[in-house]
Amino acid sequence: EVELVESGGGLVQPGGSLRLSCAASAFSFDNSWMTWVRLAPGKGLEWVANIKKDGSEENYVDSVRGRFTISRDNAKNSLYLQMNSLRAEDTAVYYCAKERVYRDSSGYFKSYFDYWGQGTLVTVSS
Amino acid sequence: QSVLTQPPSVSGAPGQRVTISCTGSSSNLGAGFDVHWYQQLPGAAPKLLIHTNKNRPSGVPDRFSGSKSGTSAYLAITGLQAADEADYYCQSFDSSPNAYVFGTGTKVTVL
Numbered sequence: 001e002v003e004l005v006e007s008g009g010g011l012v013q014p015g016g017s018l019r020l021s022c023a024a025s026a027f028s029f030d031n032s033w034m035t036w037v038r039l040a041p042g043k044g045l046e047w048v049a050n051i052k053k054d055g056s057e058e059n060y061v062d063s064v065r066g067r068f069t070i071s072r073d074n075a076k077n078s079l080y081l082q083m084n085s086l087r088a089e090d091t092a093v094y095y096c097a098k099e100r101v102y103r104d105s106s107g108y109f110k111s112y113f114d115y116w117g118q119g120t121l122v123t124v125s126s
Numbered sequence: 127q128s129v130l131t132q133p134p135s136v137s138g139a140p141g142q143r144v145t146i147s148c149t150g151s152s153s154n155l156g157a158g159f160d161v162h163w164y165q166q167l168p169g170a171a172p173k174l175l176i177h178t179n180k181n182r183p184s185g186v187p188d189r190f191s192g193s194k195s196g197t198s199a200y201l202a203i204t205g206l207q208a209a210d211e212a213d214y215y216c217q218s219f220d221s222s223p224n225a226y227v228f229g230t231g232t233k234v235t236v237l
Contacts, residue, residue: 035226037172044128044231045164045172045215061225095171102178104160110219111226112162114183116171 002027002115004096009120016086016124022079022096022117030054030074033099035113036081038092038122046092049081050099050111064090086124093119129154130216130229137235138206146232148199148216154227159219161199163192166213175214176201208236 008020022034035050049060049070058070069082079096095118099111131149138144148161155161163176174183176192179199191202199218203210216229 037228045166045217045228046128047217047226047228050226059225062223097172100177104158104178106158110159112160112174112177112217113164113172114174114177116173118171 002098004098004115004117006094006096006117006120009094009122011123011125012086013126014087014124017082017084018086018122020081020083020094020096020120020122022081024077024079024096024098027098027115029077033101033111034070034072034079035097035099035111036070036079037095037097037113037116038090039095039119040089040092043092048094051079083122086122088124091122091124093121095119128230129220129227130218132214132216132229132232134230135233135235137237139237140206140208142206143202143204144206144234145203146201146214146216146234148201148229150197150199150218150220152197153222154197154218154220155194155199156197157221159221161192161194162217163190163201164215164217166215168212172215203234206234206236210234211236 003025005023036048051070067085097113098115100114164172165175166172179194180192220227
């Protein structure tokens with residue numbers, strides 16, 4: 001059974017850094033795009049970043065671009081999110097998710113998120 | 127700020143049918159991008175419920191159905207059960223800002 005387990009969350013001061021990890025098992029990790037999604041208190045889900053299966057392409061939501069870096073180690077079946085210059089508004093539960101890539105009716109390759117981890121809480125506060 | 131708008135809450139009695147709308151624009155649903163739906167039970171991770179507008183993953187009951195038309199999409203739950211109490215989110219792609227986007231979320235309450 002597919003399993004995704006996040007770790008690395010915690011309390012950090014504004015301006016600080018944190019590195020999240022996601023350990024994957026029971027699927028072909030090196031053949032899967034991977035994504036980070038967050039859920040802030042009282043708000044809805046927000047897609048944060050994703051990375052191509054070989055690590056050669058990364059995409060970010062505007063609010064984290066330049067501060068967060070997504071990476072992966074296929075030899076360790078692990079996904080990471082390095083978060084720098086953290087702000088109060090980054091407080092959230094962070095989920096890693098496996099992407100299922102498909103070709104839509106217009107011929108574009110797009111994804112939905114077919115498996116999710118349980119999440120790790122990041123709190124940015126002084 | 128989400129570009130896909132959902133009603134904050136819907137409710138129904140056990141056994142009833144409820145529908146959740148997801149309203150987008152010409153840069154996401156109206157551009158032909160597909161919609162997907164997720165269920166998040168209290169204290170749990172989101173779970174894929176419907177993909178590519180109307181398709182159920184294995185194990186999802188046929189009480190859940192999806193549809194899409196123009197700039198709107200809909201999730202219907204028939205035979206409402208107490209176990210369906212959860213938050214529901216739609217998700218698609220938006221060409222501006224060229225990112226995956228989620229809906230604002232809808233809390234379903236079983237009366």
